[in-house]
Amino acid sequence: MKLQKLLSYLHSLFSHEGENPEITSIENDNRKVKDGSLFVCIKGYTVDGHDFAQSAVENGAAAVIAERELDLPVPVIVVRDSSRAMAVLADAFYGHPTQKLRLIGITGTNGKTTTSHLLEKIFEDRHEKTGLIGTMYTKIADKVYETKNTTPDSVTLQKAFHEMTEASVSTAIMEVSSHALELGRVHGCDYDIAVFTNLTQDHLDFHKTMDRYKQAKSLFFSQLGNAYIENRPKYAVLNADDEATEDFIKATAATVVTYGIDNEADIRAKDLKIDANGTSFILTAGKEERYIQLKLIGKFSVYNVLSAIAASLCAGNDIDDTIKSIEKIKGVAGRFELVTANQAFPVIVDYAHTPDSLENVLKTVAEFAEKKIFVIVGCGGDRDKTKRPIMAEIACNLATDPIFTSDNPRSEDAAQILRDMEAGVAGKEYLVIEDRRQAIIHAVSKAEEGDVILIAGKGHETYQLVGDEVLHFDDREEAEKAIRSRFGTV
């Protein structure tokens, strides 16, 4: 696409009347620039992309988008916010791919990954080609790619959508993080269905206050409907049991569909029964009523299922087909995943790394634990420090045997993170075992029939981030090794 054509998607103030080179790609990393690239300078949290503009031109950049004038031998277009400009340009460069897809976005503190995988299963069972973008990976039809962010930067995102349209994907499901909303990564995405799971404390290192965190989430619903295409209704699927929903209803022009358990809702679950093997409930959806038997465990799983059912119905799917798909699902990797190696007590690996998710998972465990509850829990380094004492307190209140350990200390001192956790539990009973492997071995060596071990925080992750190192570490592997070493292999 020619530079001037591309710039026409920005405000006319940014039109450029000089050279008009053919743009071959949009890049925000000088190391990826090739002949004809449009290089976008982003002021990051670590470095300033403007410092790499000269090198980008040497690597072949034909033009540069920047937030200030730069002395370069190629056209430099100055904009107020280069991240947002990049999102608009990427959407245009790739031919507005999200207008050709049914796009379902899921935002919220917890439950995004689980809900997106439930929806993927529902659409796959309808023999649709699907795309998925989220924490675990990006999937385009049958191809799976590793991802660095839950919601990638706008160029990576629009490129993935473009590839989806090329691969005849009809429905794309994506997790939308609050960081992505705040930083404009999803600008230009035309969502058909926007799902909200819940809002509880997390990411205060980034958003600073819960109010600003809520405002970031609110952007998702206020922007929905702006890109309205004729005959293409937009839906906001909202959690009736979460306080933030009231604000999101006010913010959106889309059709609102609510789901919930405790409060009145369009899609509602009642008579929940939860045990170690699954969860059952009665679903009401308008005038329809169905009995549902899930393999998934816990009240929080019912919320994820309700939001997936609501989104599926908004997409026009049949209620019974939707339920059939949901009932078959055994679980999502690292989310309440059972490690079974011939031991007499359940060992559960769960990605709970926020106060709310830890509380939910421990309350679910308490529903079927007959004796002790061991919980192995840590808090990440270089992330929201205010979570640390709170998560420690939750662990001590809801488990009989809390063990505090390391969970991705990154550049921080692991012992200091543990001290921050301990500040929340003065006078309570707990153990500190900094080495995560030893913490798991300890719990497995002590547990007996009737007890439950919950290993929280890593879920599907297969690494421990220490300093700049990425060390292989998988809670499921470690638990299995510890069990086999105690009970032998059968």
Ligand SMILES: CC(=O)N[C@H]1[C@@H](OP(=O)(O)OP(=O)(O)OC[C@H]2O[C@@H](n3ccc(=O)[nH]c3=O)[C@H](O)[C@@H]2O)O[C@H](CO)[C@@H](O)[C@@H]1O[C@H](C)C(=O)N[C@@H](C)C(=O)N[C@H](CCC(=O)O)C(=O)O
């Ligand atoms: C705080 C934040 O969001 N950081 C994101 C940001 O990194 P940054 O600001 O440090 O970037 P930077 O290194 O300063 O670089 C600035 C610019 O210079 C460019 N550059 C840099 C170096 C170089 O040699 N050449 C060059 O051109 C970079 O490409 C970039 O355009 O831009 C990067 C590229 O897009 C992201 O990968 C990175 O996410 C990091 C990994 C991250 O941890 N982000 C978290 C906070 C995040 O976004 N999390 C949410 C999920 C949260 C959840 O729900 O759990 C997510 O969506 O992932």
Ligand SMILES: Nc1ncnc2c1ncn2[C@@H]1O[C@H](COP(=O)(O)OP(=O)(O)OP(=O)(O)O)[C@@H](O)[C@H]1O
């Ligand atoms: N609806 C929910 N409400 C509260 N907690 C939940 C819910 N769904 C899942 N959880 C808990 O949160 C953990 C993370 O779930 P999931 O990966 O689906 O959330 P997420 O929003 O994608 O998280 P992240 O953004 O950190 O990747 C689960 O392992 C479980 O402990």
